[in-house]
Amino acid sequence: MGACWTQRGCDEEMQADCPHSNELADRCPAKCAFAFCVKPSYIATADPALIFSTEVDRETAIKETCMSCAFFLRNGPRLDG
Numbered sequence: 340m341g342a343c344w345t346q347r348g349c350d351e352e353m354q355a356d357c358p359h360s361n362e363l364a365d366r367c368p369a370k371c372a373f374a375f376c377v378k379p380s381y382i383a384t385a386d387p388a389l390i391f392s393t394e395v396d397r398e399t400a401i402k403e404t405c406m407s408c409a410f411f412l413r414n415g416p417r418l419d420g
Contacts, residue, residue, distance in 0.1 A: 348373035384409040
């Protein structure tokens with residue numbers, strides 16, 4: 340099982356007809372009912388140090404909700420350099 344920020348909330352059949360991105364190249368928008376994170380590790384944060392960190396590789400996150408998740412912002416992949 341991969342990292343939570345690499346998993347979509349919908350199944351393969353739903354992904355085939357995804358209205359957000361036909362090729363699923365874009366992030367799942369936060370307004371999508373299937374993009375809401377229900378994992379126990381999800382903790383919404385407004386901490387500016389986390390939200391604006393330049394060390395986090397945000398390109399790896401597949402859902403917009405990850406952008407405000409303390410778990411992802413602390414434990415997600417880091418940019419080199």
